[in-house]
Amino acid sequence: MDEKVLKIYDEVVAINLNFERKGKTVPYTSANGYMFSLINKEGELGIRLSKEATIEFDKVFGAKPFKSHGATMREYVLIPESLLADQETLGKYLQKGYEHVMSLPPK
Known part of the structure; x- marks a missing residue:
């Protein structure tokens, strides 16, 4: 696990x-029965x-596609290093992920 990430x-x-x-x-993170962000074992955020x-x-x-356990995660994007340095913008994308899963039928 990448402690910085x-x-x-x-x-x-x-x-x-x-x-x-x-x-x-x-x-x-998850909401409405769906995960919408995760850190994979390589320490990458999607x-x-x-x-x-x-x-x-x-x-x-x-x-870029985000992979976890060797599988490409559908609808996920890989968060680049440059965005990790901008926590405000990163937070906005996390919120967009939350809003997306909340728009889906509950699981």
């Missing part, structure tokens, strides 16, 4: 009252976004 993730999640970090070995938010993300950061 985990620290940033914990700080950004902590300031949003809509959700909380879960998981001991695989840190993640966020699940709507199609519209992914297009927006791609224009700014270049949307």
